[in-house]
Amino acid sequence: MIGNFDFDVIRRALPYLFFEGMRFTLTLTALSAFGGLVFGTLIAMMRLSGYRLLARVAGLYVDFIRSLPLVLVIFWFYFLVPYIGQWLTGASRPISVGAFASSLITFIAFESAYFSEIMRAGIQSISRGQPAAANALGLTYGQTMRYVVLPQAFRNMLPVLLTQTIVLFQDTSLVYVLSITDFLGAASKVAQRDGRLVEMYLFAALVYFVISSIASIGVRRLQARISIVR
Amino acid sequence: MIEINHVDKWYGPSFQALKDCTTSVTKGEVVVVCGPSGSGKSTLIKCVNALEPIQGGEIILDGIKVNDPKTDLPKLRSRVGMVFQHFELFPHLRIIDNLCLAQEKVLGRKHEEALAKGKKLLDRVGLTEHATKFPAQLSGGQQQRVAIARALAMDPIAMLFDEPTSALDPEMISEVLDVMVDLARDGMTMMVVTHEMGFANKVADRVIFMDRGEIVEDAKKTDFFGKPRSDRAQKFLSKILQH
Numbered sequence: 079m080i081g082n083f084d085f086d087v088i089r090r091a092l093p094y095l096f097f098e099g100m101r102f103t104l105t106l107t108a109l110s111a112f113g114g115l116v117f118g119t120l121i122a123m124m125r126l127s128g129y130r131l132l133a134r135v136a137g138l139y140v141d142f143i144r145s146l147p148l149v150l151v152i153f154w155f156y157f158l159v160p161y162i163g164q165w166l167t168g169a170s171r172p173i174s175v176g177a178f179a180s181s182l183i184t185f186i187a188f189e190s191a192y193f194s195e196i197m198r199a200g201i202q203s204i205s206r207g208q209p210a211a212a213n214a215l216g217l218t219y220g221q222t223m224r225y226v227v228l229p230q231a232f233r234n235m236l237p238v239l240l241t242q243t244i245v246l247f248q249d250t251s252l253v254y255v256l257s258i259t260d261f262l263g264a265a266s267k268v269a270q271r272d273g274r275l276v277e278m279y280l281f282a283a284l285v286y287f288v289i290s291s292i293a294s295i296g297v298r299r300l301q302a303r304i305s306i307v308r
Numbered sequence: 309m310i311e312i313n314h315v316d317k318w319y320g321p322s323f324q325a326l327k328d329c330t331t332s333v334t335k336g337e338v339v340v341v342c343g344p345s346g347s348g349k350s351t352l353i354k355c356v357n358a359l360e361p362i363q364g365g366e367i368i369l370d371g372i373k374v375n376d377p378k379t380d381l382p383k384l385r386s387r388v389g390m391v392f393q394h395f396e397l398f399p400h401l402r403i404i405d406n407l408c409l410a411q412e413k414v415l416g417r418k419h420e421e422a423l424a425k426g427k428k429l430l431d432r433v434g435l436t437e438h439a440t441k442f443p444a445q446l447s448g449g450q451q452q453r454v455a456i457a458r459a460l461a462m463d464p465i466a467m468l469f470d471e472p473t474s475a476l477d478p479e480m481i482s483e484v485l486d487v488m489v490d491l492a493r494d495g496m497t498m499m500v501v502t503h504e505m506g507f508a509n510k511v512a513d514r515v516i517f518m519d520r521g522e523i524v525e526d527a528k529k530t531d532f533f534g535k536p537r538s539d540r541a542q543k544f545l546s547k548i549l550q551h
Binding site: 205207208210211212213214215216217218221225226229230233 | 357359381385388390397399400409413414415458459462
């Protein structure tokens with residue numbers, strides 16, 4: 079098998095794989111992580127707000143999202159969002175959102191549920207004396223969160239957030255169900271076209287492995303540094 | 309300055325932390341609150357700036373009712389300094405930024421102004437050279453002095469101290485008490501929860517003794533140390549003063 083392993087197929091596909099595929103994968107990962115962090119933080123604050131209704135809504139959302147398979151939601155969302163858009167705007171035909179927007183919304187919805195659990199743990203890890211001290215100085219709830227609690231929660235949870243982002247990086251490959259050209263999708267297209275399944279899928283695996291491993295090592299170093307500072 | 313009238317506080321339906329507490333602190337007065345642990349003294353002082361809500365009675369701070377839902381609590385709190393048992397400096401901010409944060413965000417001071425004020429107060433507590441360090445790099449006593457400076461940076465009309473030396477190693481207690489004694493002699497209105505009877509003896513005008521959520525004694529310092537009227541206060545004093 080190794081004897082007729084065609085490295086040239088990979089070499090020729092490289093620009094396509096990285097400039098099209100990997101660029102899409104990284105863009106989707108970064109935007110989803112950012113959106114997930116923002117909304118996840120909001121959901122975490124809702125759950126810890128002390129307003130029972132807000133906490134309940136946020137809790138139900140997280141439980142709901144976490145009990146669904148991601149790939150199902152990606153698929154389902156892609157076909158549903160046009161109809162929701164139609165319903166919201168009252169248009170006569172389903173609104174086309176495009177595969178990228180649809181998958182981005184799905185991933186943000188999903189990741190915000192996971193990130194919210196991480197941020198919730200982060201916020202709860204801050205001793206109650208910290209917000210008390212901030213309040214005693216006259217800071218409002220919003221200021222206390224923004225300047226005192228969230229920066230500390232974020233710093234404490236940074237390694238976990240990044241680890242979750244590495245998982246997200248791998249999960250973005252699930253957009254293949256929408257025939258999107260992410261990195262895996264690009265590799266898969268070349269594989270089908272040239273009939274070089276072994277080469278392309280092995281190479282794709284290798285790339286995911288290398289990137290994720292390097293990122294993991296980076297996270298571990300960061301973790302060591304943070305624990306010294308604290 | 310601080311009026312506490314018939315205050316009741318409950319934790320849940322079954323535990324009453326404060327029972328009909330009435331006392332007051334006038335301008336420039338230094339009042340020490342003491343009593344065995346669990347007697348409600350920390351709870352009482354936290355009620356003064358509404359860090360803990362009360363269920364009955366009223367607390368009036370500089371003419372403003374603290375437990376009125378219409379009161380702008382952040383604004384009111386910004387006028388009263390508070391020092392905590394565990395310092396509660398913000399660990400992610402440098403010392404100088406700990407002093408500037410509330411000045412800028414609450415009082416709206418310009419950064420240069422806040423910085424100048426912060427430096428002046430760091431100098432006052434003798435920690436100028438630590439301005440750019442993080443709290444974790446300072447000793448407990450130094451952190452507590454920073455916490456006092458942070459509260460003073462807001463130009464408070466009164467200061468509340470919640471067991472400021474209880475979490476400190478013995479050799480660091482006096483550096484914090486020295487700052488507090490200075491403050492008292494400058495005429496600051498102070499309410500201090502502490503077991504440091506030496507401090508009480510030196511600068512307090514009045515001593516309040518609490519037990520099981522009640523104010524048992526509320527007397528001039530000389531009267532209190534002379535001859536406490538209640539058995540419970542006498543017992544408490546004999547226990548902490550015998551060493």
